[in-house]
Amino acid sequence: MTSVLILEDCKQSAEALGAIIKESKLDLHALFATNYHEAMELLKREENISLFLLDINLDSFEKENKQGLMFAKKIREIPNHAFTPIVFITSTAELELVSYRETQCYSYLVKPYDKNQVLGLLSKLAKKETSTKKEQLTVKKDGVNYRIHIDDIICVEAIPRGVSIYLKEEILNVKYLSIKQLLEKLPREQFLQCHRMFVVNTAYIEYVDTVNQFVKLKGIQKAIEIGITYKSNMRRWMNE
Template identity: 40%
Template sequence: MARILILEDENTSRTALKKMLQNISAEITVDAAADLAKARLLLGSTVSFDLFFLDVNLEPEKDGDTSGIRFAEEIRSMRQYEFTPLVMITSVAGLEMEAYRRLHCYQYVVKPYVQSEVEEIVRKVLFHLHAGMRPSIMVKRNGVNYKIFCDEIMFCRAIPRGVCLQLKNEQIEVPYLSIHKLLEKLPEGMFFQCHRTFVVNRSAVKYYDLVNQVIQVEGSSEWIDIGVTFKPEVRRILYGEKQK
């Protein structure tokens, strides 16, 4: 899966670009913003973006407007997006080359959009994304977004008004996130729910006892309960792993 953010003030151009991107692959999710306020809300949310398409001039009635470049600078100031591909959208080729180099932009495109050009850019980004992909999730804590690699998560436990992520070397409490919402973020097949309050990384399981209904993971002495309603699915998953 890949997620793309478009910042484009012109409704017709924004709609056309969004449709082009969605037609490339069913694995692409596109979020589109018409102004900086909406774009900043998306950037500050818990989702993570793999590619940005940013219109340089968001207020064409203002001479020399480069608000799209300012937003690109905001993106680059965030640690998780230091090297994320940026594609700048412009009406005049070469006009913003200095900013293009300074912000390490991946490429720029000139309006009107050409399907083949957009598709080539996205396919190259997707290729590199999948080639070096390490699954991760974004969680928000104390107003700050954190990127957590999924192979670092041993198990997760529901706590009052949130969840606790047990990582290899630390615990992180994430408020206002339910087990159900957490499962939606995690890669399919990498984790399983064994109890209404527990989710376990299947590769971290060290020991399990279906009679006493407990699981233990690597690096932890804590016993994780297996709920009665989850027992058949846990048996299928873990017994199947044992047979491989």
């Protein structure tokens, strides 16, 4: 089950959105926050948020209180949520263009919103999530949960007090996570430990040098050494 984070200070509006989500019968769980700080705590704690419904102005008596827009900008700073759909819900229509430009929001609903419109939007987003979903791994870095597509992991290297995860576009250093712990989360048929310091995604193996005992992977320059005690793992993979 994935989650929808609703940032809305009006209890009645929040409950109405929660009821619509429940009525949709989609595999969604509603999370509620009434202010920026509560929303940030949920963002740090929850791993499977697939949609954000954000009221831009959280105080009808203070027109400059645009905490929803501030929160959306924070969302976009997190690599794991760079493309997670954001839908703004507000009665202040003139903020629409600013919101689209600054946070690349998916859609925009103006209060009072239509239930069928919200249901249609939820259904459309759920189908999009299902069609593009890949198997993912969640790791915690600097107190923030990151979801990584497993297919994007090229290899993993043990470093002091953690691991370096080599991805297609970046290297993610994660503290207090060991090779052994990570292997328990990865599909065994796809990932192979070839050294006490390295685990490789076999889909990225370009070639294996059995004379000099190293593996060359697509996408990274460094050659990965094959450890003495892991030669049998490599031979077994090569003979499959």
